[in-house]
Amino acid sequence: xxxxxxxxxxxxxxxxxxxGKTADQALAAIAAMAKEGIAVIDIGAESTRxxxxxxxxxAEWARLEPVLKEALPRRDFRISVDTR
Numbered sequence: 001x002x003x004x005x006x007x008x009x010x011x012x013x014x015x016x017x018x019x020g021k022t023a024d025q026a027l028a029a030i031a032a033m034a035k036e037g038i039a040v041i042d043i044g045a046e047s048t049r050x051x052x053x054x055x056x057x058x059a060e061w062a063r064l065e066p067v068l069k070e071a072l073p074r075r076d077f078r079i080s081v082d083t084r
Contacts, residue, residue, distance in 0.1 A: 004039035011045040011063040014052060023066040030067070034076050043067060044082035 009029055011021055021029060026043075033041055045063035046055040060083060071079055 005037060006040045006042055007033040007038040009033075009041055009043045009067075011043060011067060012047045012055075014047045014049070023063075026067045027070050030071050030074075034074065038077055040078045040080060041071070042080045042082055043071075046083065048084075 007029075009021065009026055011023075011026055030041060043064065045060045046052075064081065064083075068079070068081075
């Protein structure tokens with residue numbers, strides 16, 4: 001087994017890390033990560049920072065769906081989804 005890099009992608013505008021992305025920004029970030037050799041991209045669409053308002057599943061899916069539709073057909077990395 002060898003070391004693999006994992007990229008973190010936040011789709012929520014109130015991310016604790018402050019890097020929430022729109023779908024277009026997310027797809028550009030995914031392309032950049034893939035170019036750098038990322039093996040797994042972990043995608044989150046709901047903030048779980050202290051005090052964050054819980055997101056309805058439909059709202060979370062609305063953030064995830066356009067990104068996953070474009071990213072899932074790719075075969076040069078795996079995807080994990082960070083969700084409740």
